[in-house]
Every structure is written in C-alpha cells, then in structure tokens.
Amino acid sequence: MASKGLQSFSRSLKTLRALNTGSKDPLTQCLAPRLSRSMATETSLPSQTSREYDPTFLQTATDPAFEIQDSVLTTIYKFPTMEPIRFESYASKHLHLPLRRDILHRAVIFEGDFTRQGTASTKTRWEIHGSHRKIRPQKGMGMSRLGTKQSPMLKGGGKSFGPHPRDFATALPKKMYDLAWRTALSWRYRRGELIVCEDGMDIEYPKTRFVKQIFEHNHWGREDGRSLVITGSFKKNLFRALRHAGEDGRIQMVREVDVKDLLELGRVIIEKRALDEILNEHQSDLVSQVRSAV
Amino acid sequence: MRRIARSGRSIDLLRARATAQTPSPYLCSACKHQATSFSTSSIRAARKNGKVPFTEKIRQRIWGTDRPPGQEDPYGDKSVFDKTKERAKIEEAEEREEQLVASKPKPDLSTYEPASTWDGLEKVGGFGSWWKENWDPDHQFKGFLPAEVMKDSDEVTAALHRAIVEVYALQQAGLPLQDISAAVPGVDLTHEVQISPSASGVTLQFSEEASLEQIVQSLTPAVEDETAVKEHPTESEEDVAADRSTIDPLHPKVDETAEKENPTESEEDVAADRSTVDPLADSTQMTYDELVASWDPSWLQISLEDPEVKFAVMKRTMQLTGLRIPDAAIMPAKTVKGLLAHLVKPPKPRKLVDALQQKEELMNIPNVNIYAKRVTPIDKHKRVGRWKVIEKELEERGLPVTGHEGQAHAYGDYR
Known part of the structure; x- marks a missing residue:
C-alpha cells in the first residue's frame, strides 16, 4: 500500500516538474503528454541518482583508504625528537571507525551535563x-x-x-559513550592528527622555553592550531614546562581526558600507554560482558 | 574628646592661636590656654598626620601648645654615644668617596654629546634577555625532522626517490634497514640511479658516480676521526644523543650521534644539498623537474607491501623532507605512487570552475556544461547567432546595447 502511494506520488511529482521545467513555449506545454505519463514505464526513485552524483562517493569508491581492514598501522614516535621507531597495528574498530557526528555530539553533551x-x-x-x-x-x-x-x-x-x-547529569548508554571515545580517536587518526609516542615521554628540562622550541620545531604550536598532550602518568618536566605554554597547547593525564578534549585542539599527541588505556576501557560494545560459565 | 560646634567664634582667638605657634609667644599663659582649648583644627591636623604618641600628648597638654619646646622626641632618641658613632661613620664614608673621586681620571667632556635616541646605548638593569643569551644556546632542541620543510614538489619527489634507492641499496647490501637514518643525510648520490620493479623485487642500475658501495658508505655513520672537530659536549647533550640513538649497541653509536649534534662540514654540505642547485647536478645544470623526468616512471610502481621497507622509506623520506607523513596516508599506500600522492598534492584550484573542470565524472556527463561566467541572455543570443542582428537594430534606434534586461523581459526570461 505504502509503496503504491509513494509511486503515484513520485509520478505526479514528475509531471509537475515536467510542466515547470519544460520550455516556456506554450506550444510545447500544450503538447506535453500529461495523461500518458502515468502509463509510462516505472523508473527508479531519484534517491539513487543523487547517490550517483555524490562526488565523495565517487572519490571513496576507488580509494584504498576506505577498504575494510581488520587492523590499521600506527607509527610510534620517540617523544621529543619525533623519530619514528616502529609500526604498531591497532584494530580497525579501535582507530578506524567512520565519523559519527551524532554520537560525538551526544557524548560531548553528556559530559557537559555531567560536569555542571x-x-x-x-x-x-x-x-x-x-x-x-x-x-x-x-x-x-x-x-x-x-x-x-x-x-x-x-x-x-x-x-x-x-x-x-x-x-544536571543526563544518561547515555555506556556502549554509545565508548563508541564515541573510539570515534573521536578514529577521527583524529583519519585526519592524521593522532601522534602516538613511545612510553615514558618526557623532556630534559622543566622549562617552558624549551618546550616551546619543541612545539615550534614540530609545528604543533599556536600557528598550527595548538596541541593536546596526553600522558599515562605525571611527568614532572613536561607538565611543568607545558603548564605555562597554554597558548601552544595543553597537557593532561589520561584519567583527566574526556571526549570533548580529544576533539578540541589541533592535534592529539598521546603516549602509547595512555592510548591503550583508553581503548581498553572503552570497548564495552566490542567485548562481551557475559561471564563464562567455567 | 567631645567637641562643641561653635557658631560665633571670635576671630581674635584664631589670631591668638596663630601667633601662639610662633617661636616667640607674647601672650599670657591664660590666653594661650584659652586659645588652644577652643581650637579643634590642631587636633584634627595631628590626627590626620598619624598617631600622636601619648607622651607627646601629655607634653602638648602641659605646655598648652601643639609644638612644645624641647627635643623632637626626648624619650626615644639615640644616646650621645650612638650619635657620635654615626657621625664618624658618615664622615669616614665621605672621605673614602673623596679619595675615590680623586683617584679616578676625569673623563674628557669636551667632545661629549648627549644621545638623542637610545639606539646603541647600553641597557642596564632587568634580566629580560638573560635566558635568551645564556640558557638558550646551550639547550637547543634538535629534532629528527629538519627544521625547514621542503615545499617544492619536484624536490620532494627527488627525496622520495632517494629514500627508495637508499633503502633498496641497503637491502641489497644485506644490512639492516633500521640503520637507514643513522647517518646525517649528505650529498645525494642517487640522482643517476635508475630503479624499477622486477619480478624478483627491484632492479637498481647504478652509475659511475654512485655505486652500491658508495651509497651504502654514505648511509653508514661517519668514522671517529671525521668528527674529531667536535668540541666538548655538555653532559646534557650527551644524554640527548644517547636517547636519540636507536640502532643496535654493536654499532659505533657515539660518533654518529656526535656528528648529529654539531654542525660539522658534512652538515653544511647538507644545507648546500637542500638548496635548489645541487653540487652534483651543478655541472649539467639539471633542475629537479628535469631530474624527476629523467627517471624511468616505472619506479612509481615499486611495491611498499613489505612493512619493513615501508617503514624505512617513510622514515628516510621524513628525515629528508621534514614532512611528517600521517598514519592514515602510510597505511593505504601500497606502491610508491600512493605515498607520493600524499606528499605531492596538486595546488588547490583558486576558482570553482577549475575545481569543477578537474572532475572527470562531471565533464563526461553529456548534458552538463561548465562555464567560467554566468550565462546571460546575450550569450544565449550569441549562441544561436541572433545577437548581431539585435545589436544592429538597437544601434539604429539609438537604444543602449549593453543592457539586456529589457531583452530578457521581452523573452520572458528574468535573467
């Protein structure tokens, strides 16, 4: 019933459009076969054509970046020098999720409400x-x-x-919140703004002027949209140095970070240990909570 | 003390009060007393100045004036002994100063001209630039990537080619690929080297200038005596150096990192190498785009499936270009072409027409045309060959030719 109604609706829509968009010549308007339109063969609804002309679809169709993979590569860097050390592989469901703005929005609102x-x-x-x-x-x-x-x-x-x-706290299903965490990290990953560093990231001197040098050299500072540094634990020198370099970025321990923080600044520089901790804690939708009967 | 507001106050009393403060009072004590008792201003003034000590109040009451004769503070002043001591001290200091002034040669002030601007004057005081001058030079940060980033796309392509040649050269020599970034990048030897994929892997065609041994030699860290120029490194620098080295402990680590730390001759060579004209290519006056064109294009098809090779290529490219390659670009790159597509991006078109015309899927649709400008009714007339006639007619009748609004209206087309 519903599909029939839709078909007839689309038909009448087409005749209308033919009347409107057809030439302004009154002759052609008169000759337009109005009634025979309903007898014509059915064509598909315009939803498919719109998908066909979506340029992003055409781009992504052949792009190997969008192929489904089980795991993704991540380069591990040595912290202050940013020398690549090795590749690590992470599950696609951890770092290569599609962007879901709606879920991110709900997570940020949930956090905001909770923080009030x-x-x-x-x-x-x-x-x-x-x-x-x-x-x-x-x-x-x-x-x-x-x-x-x-x-x-x-x-x-x-x-x-x-x-x-x-x-003011509102409720959000835990699985959805966990998905938001991983979606936020995946979004950073896809944009090339997730920089994973080797464990034990710290700098030699607790000096703001030194950390400013590092940020300028790596293009992380104010001109490049500031950076969020996430460490697994308290690092004395790094925290002391970055505390007064607020215009260039921010440093937080992993337990202080929430989804909003991950989305805020220009890039996220994260200690591997902290990344693992986040992913481990926020995978309730992937890992079954049912206990085995053994 | 309660004060009474007095409406009619004798001006004589005020006068008497004023004269009472003079050092030679001639009024009788009764008058004085009367005058002070009526005065309110003196107390107010005293309070305004601060606290009047109790002893002072008593003295004022006894003498009946604000300024009782005698010492300023007869109870709290220093003793005579202290006073003499102090006086002696001051005199001694003055004598010393006099001696100093006498011993100093007097500057010749005949040619002295006071400065009108502060340029060139010595700055005194503050420690605003202390850290900049004293701390910063000893604590310079040295990252893995070079400070300046390559911008020219052909240069970047050449760097990627170099990285691939060097990686495969190392692989052919049987050396571990982790050492790819061990040495500071020196003169590019790989300009003449042709690299192409083959069934077994990759074939390298070396030239006379760059043999396999030479390339491998350039990749191994420098020997001890080359870096003897190095001055005393501070402890912190050594720490940094030790931190940075990731190669195996069997390797001569110290000289490699030492060379990294200090800008020696080789680094100057690097700097020269980075400039647009290369010393090797200098003889033939070859620019980077010619160089890129001289290579067999099949080198772009070299596979990067092996993660070890991919990592080494990525690392070396980053070291040469200063561009950080994000993970999302590394992962899908299966051939060199894929990696190059990320590194060398075509410049963003400035106009929408250019952007649309680059899209083949739009250009291939038969009923879609792309115009750089708005299609006006005049354009439509021109297309059917009607515009010349209209123009002629308009000119004949002395009507404006430019306006097409009227025309458009006539045809029922509102622009």
Missing part, C-alpha cells in the same frame, strides 16, 4: 530570615494589601521559582 556543578541556590519566601509580622493594616492606609516582608513581590523578598541545587 549545579549549585545555584536562591531562597524562597519561607527561607528568608525575618519576622512574619504584617507590614501594614489590611485596610485604611490607601495602599495595597501586604502580608509579610518576605513576599516575592517585595525587594528583599523571596524568589518564587529560583534555582536550587540539583544534578
């Missing part, structure tokens, strides 16, 4: 300090009737529907 402090508080008329004496007599003063001075319509009175401390 929610401590705004006002006093109602019952909480405001003071006597509940009637301000003036009910009648005879030539003025409005008033009860207590805590009334919300008076200055210094209570707030009728003011904010009170509450929890």
Whole structure:
C-alpha cells in the first residue's frame, strides 16, 4: 500500500516538474503528454541518482583508504625528537571507525551535563530570615494589601521559582559513550592528527622555553592550531614546562581526558600507554560482558 | 574628646592661636590656654598626620601648645654615644668617596654629546634577555625532522626517490634497514640511479658516480676521526644523543650521534644539498623537474607491501623532507605512487570552475556544461547567432546595447 502511494506520488511529482521545467513555449506545454505519463514505464526513485552524483562517493569508491581492514598501522614516535621507531597495528574498530557526528555530539553533551556543578541556590519566601509580622493594616492606609516582608513581590523578598541545587547529569548508554571515545580517536587518526609516542615521554628540562622550541620545531604550536598532550602518568618536566605554554597547547593525564578534549585542539599527541588505556576501557560494545560459565 | 560646634567664634582667638605657634609667644599663659582649648583644627591636623604618641600628648597638654619646646622626641632618641658613632661613620664614608673621586681620571667632556635616541646605548638593569643569551644556546632542541620543510614538489619527489634507492641499496647490501637514518643525510648520490620493479623485487642500475658501495658508505655513520672537530659536549647533550640513538649497541653509536649534534662540514654540505642547485647536478645544470623526468616512471610502481621497507622509506623520506607523513596516508599506500600522492598534492584550484573542470565524472556527463561566467541572455543570443542582428537594430534606434534586461523581459526570461 505504502509503496503504491509513494509511486503515484513520485509520478505526479514528475509531471509537475515536467510542466515547470519544460520550455516556456506554450506550444510545447500544450503538447506535453500529461495523461500518458502515468502509463509510462516505472523508473527508479531519484534517491539513487543523487547517490550517483555524490562526488565523495565517487572519490571513496576507488580509494584504498576506505577498504575494510581488520587492523590499521600506527607509527610510534620517540617523544621529543619525533623519530619514528616502529609500526604498531591497532584494530580497525579501535582507530578506524567512520565519523559519527551524532554520537560525538551526544557524548560531548553528556559530559557537559555531567560536569555542571549545579549549585545555584536562591531562597524562597519561607527561607528568608525575618519576622512574619504584617507590614501594614489590611485596610485604611490607601495602599495595597501586604502580608509579610518576605513576599516575592517585595525587594528583599523571596524568589518564587529560583534555582536550587540539583544534578544536571543526563544518561547515555555506556556502549554509545565508548563508541564515541573510539570515534573521536578514529577521527583524529583519519585526519592524521593522532601522534602516538613511545612510553615514558618526557623532556630534559622543566622549562617552558624549551618546550616551546619543541612545539615550534614540530609545528604543533599556536600557528598550527595548538596541541593536546596526553600522558599515562605525571611527568614532572613536561607538565611543568607545558603548564605555562597554554597558548601552544595543553597537557593532561589520561584519567583527566574526556571526549570533548580529544576533539578540541589541533592535534592529539598521546603516549602509547595512555592510548591503550583508553581503548581498553572503552570497548564495552566490542567485548562481551557475559561471564563464562567455567 | 567631645567637641562643641561653635557658631560665633571670635576671630581674635584664631589670631591668638596663630601667633601662639610662633617661636616667640607674647601672650599670657591664660590666653594661650584659652586659645588652644577652643581650637579643634590642631587636633584634627595631628590626627590626620598619624598617631600622636601619648607622651607627646601629655607634653602638648602641659605646655598648652601643639609644638612644645624641647627635643623632637626626648624619650626615644639615640644616646650621645650612638650619635657620635654615626657621625664618624658618615664622615669616614665621605672621605673614602673623596679619595675615590680623586683617584679616578676625569673623563674628557669636551667632545661629549648627549644621545638623542637610545639606539646603541647600553641597557642596564632587568634580566629580560638573560635566558635568551645564556640558557638558550646551550639547550637547543634538535629534532629528527629538519627544521625547514621542503615545499617544492619536484624536490620532494627527488627525496622520495632517494629514500627508495637508499633503502633498496641497503637491502641489497644485506644490512639492516633500521640503520637507514643513522647517518646525517649528505650529498645525494642517487640522482643517476635508475630503479624499477622486477619480478624478483627491484632492479637498481647504478652509475659511475654512485655505486652500491658508495651509497651504502654514505648511509653508514661517519668514522671517529671525521668528527674529531667536535668540541666538548655538555653532559646534557650527551644524554640527548644517547636517547636519540636507536640502532643496535654493536654499532659505533657515539660518533654518529656526535656528528648529529654539531654542525660539522658534512652538515653544511647538507644545507648546500637542500638548496635548489645541487653540487652534483651543478655541472649539467639539471633542475629537479628535469631530474624527476629523467627517471624511468616505472619506479612509481615499486611495491611498499613489505612493512619493513615501508617503514624505512617513510622514515628516510621524513628525515629528508621534514614532512611528517600521517598514519592514515602510510597505511593505504601500497606502491610508491600512493605515498607520493600524499606528499605531492596538486595546488588547490583558486576558482570553482577549475575545481569543477578537474572532475572527470562531471565533464563526461553529456548534458552538463561548465562555464567560467554566468550565462546571460546575450550569450544565449550569441549562441544561436541572433545577437548581431539585435545589436544592429538597437544601434539604429539609438537604444543602449549593453543592457539586456529589457531583452530578457521581452523573452520572458528574468535573467
């Protein structure tokens, strides 16, 4: 039923379009075979043609980058010098997921809600300090009737529907959140903005001017969109140096990072250990939670 | 103290008060007392100045004036002994200064001209540039990639060719491929070398200038005596050097890294090598695009499936060009061509027409035309050969030829 209705709809749409887009010559308009249109052979819906002309589809169809693979290569660098050390392979479901903006958006909103402090508080008329004496007599003063001075319509009175401390946190399925983590990392990977470094990344001196040199040499600084450095644990020199180089980037330990941080700056420079930790913790949709019966 | 606001206050009393402060008071004590007791301004002034000590207040009360005669502070001043000591100290310092001034030769001030601008004047004070002058030179960061990035596409292509030739040369010599970046890149020997894929792998055709041994030699780290120029390295530098070396411990590690640290002659050669004119190609005046054209194009079909070869090529290319190749570009590159496609990107078209005309799938569609400019009614007239007639008629009637709005309206076409 539904498909029939759709077909007839598309047919009438086509005749309409033929009338509109056809030449403005009234002769051709008269000769246009309006009724015979419904007898014509069926053609496919225009959705397919639109897919055909999608330029990205044509590009990706032959691009080997979009071939389905089990694992992807990742270069491991030595941290301050950025010398490539070796290739590592990561599962495609970890670092080569397609971009899902909707899931990323939900994850960022979820985090934002969760982070809200929610401590705004006002006093109602019952909480405001003071006597509940009637301000003036009910009648005879030539003025409005008033009860207590805590009334919300008076200055210094209570707030009728003011904010009170509450929890703004929203819910997001864990599997979806975990997918968002890996999608964010995959997005960085596909854009070539995920730089994985060997474990134990640190610098020689706890000097901001030294770390600025490193950032400038590697094109990570302010001109190149700033960088997020993620380490597995606290690195004294690196943290001290980058603490005052906020205009060039930011450093965070892996347990302080969330999806929003991964998406924010120009690139993500991550210690291998930290990457493994993230991927290990956020794979609930891949790994079965059911315990074996042994 | 409670003060009474006095409406009618005698001006005489004020005068008396003013004279009471002079060093030679001639009023009687009773008058003085009266004047001070009525005064409010003095207390206010005293309070404004700060705290008046209690002893001072007593003295003021006793004497009946704001400024009682006697010492400034009869209870808190230094003793006579202290005073003499202090005076002696000051005198001694003055004497010493006089001696210093006397011993100093007086500068000739006849030619002195005061500066009108601060250019060239010595800056005194502050330590704004201390770190820049004293710390930075000893703590220069030296990365794996060169600081300046290659921009010319032919140069990048040549660097990739060099990397591939060197990698396969190492492989043919039977040396481990991890050593590909051990030596600082020197003079490019691989210009004449032809490389092409074959059934067994890759065939290399060496020239007279660059044999296999020479290329392998250029890839091995320099020997000890070459780097004897090296001055005393600081401890930190050695640490850095030790950190950076990844090759096996059997290899002579120290001299290799030492050479990396210090800009020796070989590095200057590198710098010369990076410039557009190469010393080798100099004799024949060969530019990079000619050089790239001189190679057999089949070198682009060389397979990079072997991850070890791929890694070595990637690493060497990065070292030569200064371009970091992202993982997403390395992974799908199965041949050299794939890698080159990432390294050398055609410049982005400045106009939309150019971008559209580059798309073959659009150009191949029979009912799609791409124009650089908007198609106006005049263009449509021209296409059917009607415009000359219209133009002639318009000119005859003295109507504007440029405007086509009217024309468009006449044909029922609103632009």
